[in-house]
Amino acid sequence: MTPQEFDAAFPKVMGWIERTLTAHQALARPAGSKNFKRLPRYFSRAQIEAARFVAVDRIPLPPLSSIGLTRFKQFERGDYDGITYLDTYFLKRPKAGDENLHFHEMIHVVQWRLLGAEFFLALYAGGLERFGYRDSPLEKMAYDAQDMFARGESFNAEEFVAEKLTRVSI
Numbered sequence: 001m002t003p004q005e006f007d008a009a010f011p012k013v014m015g016w017i018e019r020t021l022t023a024h025q026a027l028a029r030p031a032g033s034k035n036f037k038r039l040p041r042y043f044s045r046a047q048i049e050a051a052r053f054v055a056v057d058r059i060p061l062p063p064l065s066s067i068g069l070t071r072f073k074q075f076e077r078g079d080y081d082g083i084t085y086l087d088t089y090f091l092k093r094p095k096a097g098d099e100n101l102h103f104h105e106m107i108h109v110v111q112w113r114l115l116g117a118e119f120f121l122a123l124y125a126g127g128l129e130r131f132g133y134r135d136s137p138l139e140k141m142a143y144d145a146q147d148m149f150a151r152g153e154s155f156n157a158e159e160f161v162a163e164k165l166t167r168v169s170i
């Protein structure tokens with residue numbers, strides 16, 4: 001994707017994200033409302049309080065093809081259990097009680113916060129294009145952290161993301 005293509009698509013994607021978040025506002029619940037026992041050992045109270053989640057039947061994905069980004073067709077066709085936009089993540093309803101998945105999406109919330117929306121989307125799109133979904137750097141970081149969490153390793157998840165981001169390049 002060229003910088004020109006990104007610049008043209010960015011406001012459209014952000015517009016879609018803002019409309020999507022507004023449309024789901026009434027259904028959004030604080031990330032802390034599930035009272036997970038382990039999340040607070042990895043994320044600060046402020047970060048948990050700043051995040052929200054929405055349980056949905058279908059994960060909302062931006063209409064990238066109709067925005068002109070046809071090269072992401074494969075991503076658009078994917079079936080995801082969760083996705084994060086800014087400080088809000090969407091989870092498939094049957095997965096809304098899965099602490100590992102909340103952890104994964106919380107990693108993305110931290111990425112969005114540390115990178116800012118424009119850098120996050122540029123990095124995410126660039127990674128998707130070069131490495132595919134699972135190995136794109138921001139996903140790989142989230143999956144690696146999720147694996148460590150599932151194994152019971154103890155670490156500061158926000159510092160983990162901050163440290164990994166210093167080494168991410170596309």
Ligand SMILES: [Zn+2]
Nearest residue numbers: 104108139142
């Ligand atoms: Zn992810």
